[in-house]
Amino acid sequence: MTTSEPTTTAGKPPVVSERVVTTRAARANAHIGKHAQTIAIGVVLVLLLIFFAFSADRFATTGNLLNLLRQISPTLIVAIAMTFVISTSGIDLSVGSTVALTGSLLAIVLQHGWDPTLALVAILALGALIGFINGWFSSYQNIPPFIVTLAMLSIMRGTALRATEGYSTPIDGDLWIVQLGQGRVAGIPVPVILAVVVAAVGWITLTRTPFGRYVIGLGSNGESLRRTGVNTRKVGLAVYVLTGLAAALAGVLIATRLSSGSSNAGSGFELEVITAVVLGGTSLFGGRGSMLGTMLGALTLGVIANGLVLLHVSPFYVQIVQGAILLLAIFANSKVWARFGAVRK
Amino acid sequence: MAPADGAAERTVDRVVMRDIRKRYGMVDALRGVTLRVGPGEVIGLVGDNAAGKSTLMKVLAGAVVPDSGEIVFDGQTVSFATPRDARELGIEMVYQDLALCDDIDVAGNLFLGREPRKAGGLLLDVARMHRDARQHLDALNIRIPLTDIPVGGLSGGQRQAVAIARAVTFGPKLLILDEPTAALAVAEVETVLELIKTVSAQGVSVILITHRLQDLFRVCDRLCVMYEGTLRADLDARATSLERLVSEIVAHDQIDSGKSDAGKADGRKGNDTTEGARR
Ligand SMILES: Nc1ncnc2c1ncn2[C@@H]1O[C@H](COP(=O)(O)OP(=O)(O)OP(=O)(O)O)[C@@H](O)[C@H]1O
Ligand SMILES: [Mg+2]
Numbered sequence A: 001m002t003t004s005e006p007t008t009t010a011g012k013p014p015v016v017s018e019r020v021v022t023t024r025a026a027r028a029n030a031h032i033g034k035h036a037q038t039i040a041i042g043v044v045l046v047l048l049l050i051f052f053a054f055s056a057d058r059f060a061t062t063g064n065l066l067n068l069l070r071q072i073s074p075t076l077i078v079a080i081a082m083t084f085v086i087s088t089s090g091i092d093l094s095v096g097s098t099v100a101l102t103g104s105l106l107a108i109v110l111q112h113g114w115d116p117t118l119a120l121v122a123i124l125a126l127g128a129l130i131g132f133i134n135g136w137f138s139s140y141q142n143i144p145p146f147i148v149t150l151a152m153l154s155i156m157r158g159t160a161l162r163a164t165e166g167y168s169t170p171i172d173g174d175l176w177i178v179q180l181g182q183g184r185v186a187g188i189p190v191p192v193i194l195a196v197v198v199a200a201v202g203w204i205t206l207t208r209t210p211f212g213r214y215v216i217g218l219g220s221n222g223e224s225l226r227r228t229g230v231n232t233r234k235v236g237l238a239v240y241v242l243t244g245l246a247a248a249l250a251g252v253l254i255a256t257r258l259s260s261g262s263s264n265a266g267s268g269f270e271l272e273v274i275t276a277v278v279l280g281g282t283s284l285f286g287g288r289g290s291m292l293g294t295m296l297g298a299l300t301l302g303v304i305a306n307g308l309v310l311l312h313v314s315p316f317y318v319q320i321v322q323g324a325i326l327l328l329a330i331f332a333n334s335k336v337w338a339r340f341g342a343v344r345k
Numbered sequence B: 001m002a003p004a005d006g007a008a009e010r011t012v013d014r015v016v017m018r019d020i021r022k023r024y025g026m027v028d029a030l031r032g033v034t035l036r037v038g039p040g041e042v043i044g045l046v047g048d049n050a051a052g053k054s055t056l057m058k059v060l061a062g063a064v065v066p067d068s069g070e071i072v073f074d075g076q077t078v079s080f081a082t083p084r085d086a087r088e089l090g091i092e093m094v095y096q097d098l099a100l101c102d103d104i105d106v107a108g109n110l111f112l113g114r115e116p117r118k119a120g121g122l123l124l125d126v127a128r129m130h131r132d133a134r135q136h137l138d139a140l141n142i143r144i145p146l147t148d149i150p151v152g153g154l155s156g157g158q159r160q161a162v163a164i165a166r167a168v169t170f171g172p173k174l175l176i177l178d179e180p181t182a183a184l185a186v187a188e189v190e191t192v193l194e195l196i197k198t199v200s201a202q203g204v205s206v207i208l209i210t211h212r213l214q215d216l217f218r219v220c221d222r223l224c225v226m227y228e229g230t231l232r233a234d235l236d237a238r239a240t241s242l243e244r245l246v247s248e249i250v251a252h253d254q255i256d257s258g259k260s261d262a263g264k265a266d267g268r269k270g271n272d273t274t275e276g277a278r279r
Helices: A015-055 A062-087 A095-111 A116-140 A145-164 A178-182 A190-208 A210-227 A232-258 A269-279 A291-310 A315-340 B053-060 B083-089 B106-110 B126-139 B156-169 B186-201 B213-219 B242-249 B254-278
Strands: B015-024 B027-037 B042-047 B068-073 B076-078 B091-094 B174-178 B205-209 B222-227 B230-236
Touching: A015 A291, A015 A315, A062 A095, A062 A190, A062 A210, A062 A232, A062 A269, A062 A291, A095 A116, A095 A145, A095 A232, A095 A269, A116 A145, A116 A232, A178 A190, A178 A232, A190 A210, A190 A232, A190 A291, A210 A232, A269 A291, A269 A315, A291 A315, B015 B053, B027 B053, B027 B068, B042 B053, B042 B213, B042 B242, B053 B068, B053 B091, B053 B174, B053 B205, B083 B091, B091 B156, B106 B126, B106 B156, B126 B156, B156 B174, B156 B186, B174 B186, B186 B205, B186 B213, B205 B213, B213 B242, B222 B242, B230 B242
Parallel strands: B027 B230, B042 B205, B042 B222, B091 B174, B174 B205
Antiparallel strands: B015 B027, B015 B068, B068 B076, B222 B230
16 A cells, blocks of 8 residues: 555654555545456456357357356356355355255145145245344354354255155146246346346345445454444344345256256355356455356356356366365466455455 | 532433443452433542443443443433444443444544435535544544545544544533543644543543543542542542542451441441532
């Protein structure tokens, strides 16, 4: 921060104006620091798009791009919610298992003849309940969310396996709910529309509402926030309800897209979601979150997966690449971007 | 209790803390402290490091829940489960560690927990927040040119100024300042001392914790000395010399302090009366 700051000579009057100049620079610096990683991931995304457009012939077709967007919609929806959790310096590892459980249960209750609307509401409520349990243990009982959600990961996956006995359950293609995963409005897949709506609401909530403020404050300095009179436990719990709810919606989208609920769905999903969030510049230590970054991060992951498949690279490499990206993103997050002065940890 | 500043409404104390106790594991932070503050009165709370000053004030601000004891605010017995309860009654505190969120900007920190809203309370009124923040900072003579930079990027003194502004801005009835001038330059310290005089003249009660003893004599009505979790002395600021204060703080008659402290807990009310009468 001292780079462009000319040292003041002993004279007194210019001090004030000089101060304004330095703080303007500091502000610019802070703003760049805030958005540097978002800009960087945007650049990476554009480069990837150009690369795949030239190397894989079918990549740059409308059909493929819409398909790509539909594929990443569940990831994006949960990543938006996860941005809140990670901004509070929390983590939710149970989202993948929740996807499996909610997808399986949806298929099962539909097979038992439940009304699809009722089934949808019940599944979403279940997701919120799972999030509530995560939040209650981590926020009200101060148990590290890493452990709480790791335990829930196991419990949910086990429940899904038990409920389905390991088989996948088909969903009747005539039910309206299948349109959630397979339908299109004006040519655009329904999951994409839902993801865009969730992203917009998430962005406004994080940047423009008191709740978003408190989420950032909680991750920045929870005790300070508490002392200003904010009910920090409620905020800390609410973010897990958001991820639970988002994971349930993702579970519904995935199951209806495949017309079947499987207890093996969503394996590695949590890793994908967390990678998207971290890639976008949200700090794992809390206090800094970027919704735009999360969107770009999810898009980047989707483009890589889709492009590699089109290039006939073995799908096994996709996992390796994703893990490597997560590691790189965290490294950049804590080492490179910290230089821009916005973070003082 | 005789009114000191001739104000007739001083029949009711602004706040009375009675026999407050708090233990942290093996540390007895507060061992039965009784403290009263009148409206518009400025109390200097002094004592050695770890005497329990901050803990006592956190109890009063609702940030720490005491093990036992009673707090009476404006004649009503109150109990604070959260800082919000205390803030709603008009108790504001500048914490020793400032309690700012580094990643949130100046205006955001100033209004944290009571942001101006629009759209039926759903959205933050960010524009108004910055406008009002500028007004409040200017009114307090605080020189922070921009209100939209994260406080993590401010100097220590500027951060302290933001914390003070936050406490003063919302018209408190009782203002608690825990070492508010520790990081401030000479001119800024003067500003804070002036501020204390101004608000106390308007009837705001002030409790000031500081290790700058010379400041205490300039603004305080009474000096309360804490020692190892007890209130050791309650002195009239105008009738006390610096030497006397220092000897109370370092506890010259330490040998029998354990016994005399226990005795003082009962005798304190009498002590208060004599102090009051002396004025
Ligand atoms: N959260 C806590 N957990 C454990 N012990 C604590 C806690 N807060 C305070 N204490 C202990 O209580 C005692 C009083 O601390 P306190 O901060 O009130 O002292 P103080 O008078 O404000 O000192 P200073 O002048 O250094 O600020 C200390 O022994 C401290 O270790
Ligand atoms: Mg202290």
